[in-house]
Amino acid sequence: MSFLRLKKLWFIPIVALLFTAFQYADEDFGRRITEQLQKFRAVYPQEKAYLHLDKPYYTLGDTLWFKGYLVDGALHQSDSASQVLYVDLIEQRTGKNVAQRRVRLDGGVGYGDITLAAPLPYGAYTIRAYTNWMRNFSEDYFFEKDIYIFDNEIHPEPVSNEVLDVQFFPEGGQLLSGISSRLAFKAVNGNGLGADVNGFIFDQNKDTIVSFKSEHLGLGRIQFTPEKGKKYTAYVRKKGGQLQQFELPQVSDNGYALLVDNSSSPSAMRILVYNNAPDGKERNVHVVGHSRGIVAFVAKGKVSSKSLRLNLNKKDLPEGITHLTLFDDQNRPVCERLVFIDHNSRLQVKVNMDKKSYKPREKTEMEIMVTDTSGNPVEANLSVAVTDAGQIAQQPFSNDLVSYLLLTSDLKGFVEQPSYYFDQTKTERKLHMDYLMMTQGWSRFTWQDVMRDSLPAPKRYVEQGITLAGQVKRNNRAVSEKVMLSIFLYSDSVSTMLAQETNEMGFFEIHNMIFTDSLSARLQGMNKKGNQNLSFLINLFEPPKTTIVKVPFYPVTVEAEQLKAYLKRAEEYQEIVRKVRANREKLLNEVTIKGKKEVERDTRKLYSNADATIKVTQQMASSAFSVLDMLAGRVAGVQVTGQGMNASVSIRGNQGEPQFVLDGMPVEKDLVTSLNVNDIESIDVLKGASAAIYGSRGGNGVIAIYTKRGNVNYDYSQEVVPGVLVTSIAGYNTPRVFYMPRYDVTRQEDARPDFRSTVFWAPMLRTGKDGKVKVSYFGSDAVAPMDVRANVLSSDGRVGAVRYEYSVQ
Template identity: 70%
Template sequence: MPCTKTLLKLSFLLFSILLLAGFQAVDEDFAQKVAGQLLKYRGVFPQEKAYLHLDKPYYTVGDTLWYKGYLVEGSLHQADSASQVLYVDLIEQSTGKNIALRRTRLEGGVGHGDIVLPDSIPNGAYTIRAYTNWMRNFSEDFFFQKSIYLFGQEQNTVPATSELLDIQFFPEGGQLLTGISTRVAFKAVNGNGLGQDIDGFVLNQKKDTITSFKSEHLGLGRFQFQPEKDQKYQAYVRKKDGTFQSVSFPLSVENGFSLIVDNLSSPSKMRILVYHNFSQSAEKQVHVVGHSRGIIAFAAKGKVSAKGLMINLPKTELPDGITHLTLFDDQNKPVCERLVFIDHGNTLKVKINPSKPIYKPREKAELEIMVTDTAGNPVETNLSVAVTDEGQIAPQPYDMNLVSNLLLTSDLKGFVEQPAYYFNRDKSERKIHLDYLMMTQGWSRFKWEDVLKDSLSAPQRFVEQGITLAGQVKRNNKQISEKVMLSVFLENDSISTILTPETDATGLFAIHNLVFSDTLNFRLQGANKKGNQNLSFLMNLFEPPKAFLVKIPYYPITVDAVQLNDYLKRAEEYQEIVRKIRESRERLLKEVTIKAKKVVERDSRKLYTNADATIKVTSQMAAGAFSILDIIAARVAGVQVVGSGMNASVFIRGNRGEPLFVLDGMTGDKNMITSVNVNDVESIDVLKGASAAIYGSRGGNGVIAVYTKRGNTNYDYSQDIVPGVLSSKIAGFNIPREFYNPKYEVTRQEDARPDYRSTVFWAPMLKTGKDGKARFQYYNTDAVTKIAVQAEVLSAGGLPGSAKTVYSVQ
């Protein structure tokens, strides 16, 4: 990961802070230690963030899911080219089964692909994930994850919402202190995993009502609360049927710290309040440290008196996104944390301009996308565009986009509902609701005790820039104690090469950065013949990380019944057209009569055309034979084998002399033939009399020609089981398919069928020029409908952008 001047500047930025209640100068030793440790931690464990732009939020069986992958460096969001392999898989939520796995090749942090959704997979809720090998060093919460829904034609009912509520309370800073007034945020989620608006109250042990509360947005809310000493509290929430559900309430502590942050009152600064409930005369020295995505923003030291400590912190230099505030006590241990969101609006401005507001069915649509920065200057960017029929695909309310993912959800734990809502500047209450979210889903990508360690353990997984072939060599199934030279033969349609890697002293080996598509055949053995038969190989083939089951009946989309039925009807019509085309092609193939002789490729090892007798050697034949002559005995008329094993003699048609022996086209003697491993023999030909004349006088007593499996250029080595040799296959990068874009400017017979595609157009790899513009065109479908155009944009410097527009087809 690059360490830029900007990163270094942010790492040691200390703000001027106005303080009350005994605040002192920054403790340079502790500030430098924290900054240095964070920089060191980021150097050993740099973060990556992945994002997938999908063409739509739900699909039907038989459909194709199209995706564009973005990978960025986790701190500054610069386009990341360190990892060049992005894994994309599809998980069935009810079983945790991995339905599909795609290896996507990244160049400059972007790549694209598709997943065909066959009729054989069940309908229901799925999770699509994206991650790199490096990201597997950390929690799977770091993976990109998005829930989608797959509809079938038989069962398409919307799951009923469960009455069960999950309510959690979150004291600001992390804990309640007796005698100290603070704020408590809460979040209520229903049985489908979505926010549920609630109201309720809190009772003390005497059953007195202390306070009431009511959610304001998707089950989120906040209220003021001051716990009393020796009191326990219980919350009660009103359900839809009017009854109340009892919910446990956090316990208070008698000695500790409280951290309260006001990030809403002023656009230019935030106010940080620190309290404690130790003895009234005690002053406690504390540190407050802030960092944004692992880059330290400020560090300060002060004393908390009986009246508390207040810090006014400027926000102008803090980057957009989440800033973590941590309060360290006088032992330099973290005791309170609070997340705040900084919103300067520093994202790319994206405008989508159709050439006209209304088109006709099947008319060519021409669109232009303009991308600028906050100052209005054009920006060269990479972008992806999805065009869908809104009559079939319902726009999801405030669905995830690249901006909300990079700045918000990728740094929060768990599912965030309607994330784009918090970036909609038309919503006047969004900032306070976002502050509730910061209090209820606070999360850190690291633990301070790990960061502040003197030494850091090395990561177990590495950055991949290609496919890896790795494993371990053993001798007699035991670990070796010396290095071993290997010979690896790699082959597919585009690669044919031999490599000679060396294991380490424990037998581990790896070949990195292989770049190939589809499947690669490999054959692995020791480079030296001595002791090769005692070698065995254990391959470390890629296994996707296991997925956690979603226990709730999750239904991640919003669509009304009429619109859904229309989508399913159109999808079924399209699938029926595809089936008829396939059936028609199959019938046509059955009616074709081929009048020609079958062309059999001649074996270059043979001088003759046909043998008088041929034995195709099977594993059963080889199992009971000591030599090739044992296989021939009693299987060919006119051929006599006298004796057995290595001492056997063979005669053809009463000849007193032994026949000529040929191995893979080369003449030899009986000893050469009998030394061949019978398991390696593919076939044996016998030539008698005139048939053997092609070999001249040497064939006067007949010819026995032996052909081995390895001598055949068409032999599949992966089927060959040989001691000390491993033949197998390894999966490579998936080749993205091209999205079908019909052209209606010329009338063709195949265009006569109805066209009601739900995804009208998909362009994953567009770029803007120096003028900040990108242009594209496509043809509309037969539908009279609204067409939605969604664009996701990312600059090389890490600025994201997202935009949507709608036009009509009439």
């Protein structure tokens, strides 16, 4: 699988040296650094995924709408090679993956939805996005976003641990005795969020060295000169809290320091290098700067006890994070520092409305215009969400496409309110950004990995479609020769026959299949001797394991009255949906049957008639992983969430799961989901009074499964023969269309109240050559401000985002 589209060269001119004791790096070292980084990017090109969600929190029964963006990690161009994006919804309390979507990407973009139906529990969830290629690297590279799913009640926020955690980060990596040093710090509370603190530093003699306080979300910086042989302790407290003690990093008597001034001048950045070696000799050093793995400059100089200074023109550095590394005279990395270069060259996104304010249910027309910094129109892909601000509190300075690609995707750990650092109305944002650069670490690679002579091949491949892979075995042992396979792929709309040969160990792979929902596959194998006594082991997709994190406990901020209004409107909507479903079921139950063929009663059944019966066919079984998959969407009032072994089911909105019965005997759900779907003959569903024969166990309904083997009339001649396997392959999920009412015509369903929290969702918009795109939709019954959020990506990697508000009166 080729990555040619990712291997684009990005040449940045060597920065101008304004005034410096540095010189251009010696040719050998500069060439080696550049070549190693290029080789590393060629073997391990990075991808970045981002999800734009319609809102930050939801209720049970709601729908989560998302737009997926995938770009290459260096240039942020949207032609990344992968064309399958995996989206997981993970319950934070248990780490359980409760829903997964396979999204087909076209030009680096795709969209989808997740229905948040019962029996999902309320609470904190994480939605994440990644590709198969991204699984070669740490899960730190996955996109992750915390959301909250409410039920119809307001529950108290979990009580957080009040213990304060403060970490101190010497600039460049270490404190040097006798060198004026800057010490950044980050203070967080029990929820993992920034805490405003103040304090002071003592030496071992209890002498006060310096006092300090945080400036933004627990971030701050201290400057002092540590002395040789001394130890330092910080005493810190939150407002109204108790003093807590934290030891500062140990002071080094021998080493290097790398200090950067990126705030004093808007056009230049100054780098200072110190060395306090006991012999006082000059030593050769190199400073290397790279942006997302692409070399920006390499410079060399000699440093002794006096500082060595390098001034750089910021205009020659790319926008985003530049990673600075100091290499000593042995070409070992000894100091690192991150800086953020902000040219404000992002796409300009403007929202124009046809009116200043609107009436409820009035048609709304919106124009979005995208230009570059010179005002030239830009063709770009964008997604737009409009939410009722009376119900939905957008989170303060939450991540958008700009802050994610340029900032948080290249940093370790959680970054609070990332969009704050791009808000030009915040006068201190650049200084606070520098604090962030000193306290968050670079996450993409280490120099130790880059400088290796040989790089191991990645284990996972680039997916440009759905893959069927597995192994042929004989008597549960690996075969010792190649096996010819005939593979018949079929669904309701397609059928095709393939011939495939395994390798000597029996492994086979079919790549780049494009289909939605699911595809049935019939595999038959035969070795050269005509022996069909073979079995198949199919490699089912296993999502990456999840590490359960305890913070943040409550990942949304919303006022009580606003939340109350949202839950009230959501409950009203769910009640309308329940009534509509009940009316549909009532109509079905009132159908008059004029004639009925008498059939012999199945002795396994305690009841006379079921409310619904599914006769399992071979085609139905081949497209399902478990019994519950065959129920999904086939019986009114039965809701199935998830897939396969992780599926959950409820009848008529009951909170609990129904009683499961197998061939007349009550059993646990785990036994039912482990059954071979090809052994199932039929499934009965009992609701309400029909389930009363099972007593209290049937209070949530009954699902009765009957197997072919349990039937006295079962024909054993129909057993699956050796060497043949019928299975199902999960394909791309088919995204639903966001429902938008039309109030310019009279319809019966429009008489009900309309208090949608998401008023408008358009994930796949594109501006024309004039840089404009127009949309129209009808508002809801809400009299409240409407919040507009849009993310924009051009094909050449330029990004933009906008937040806008208009009123409905």
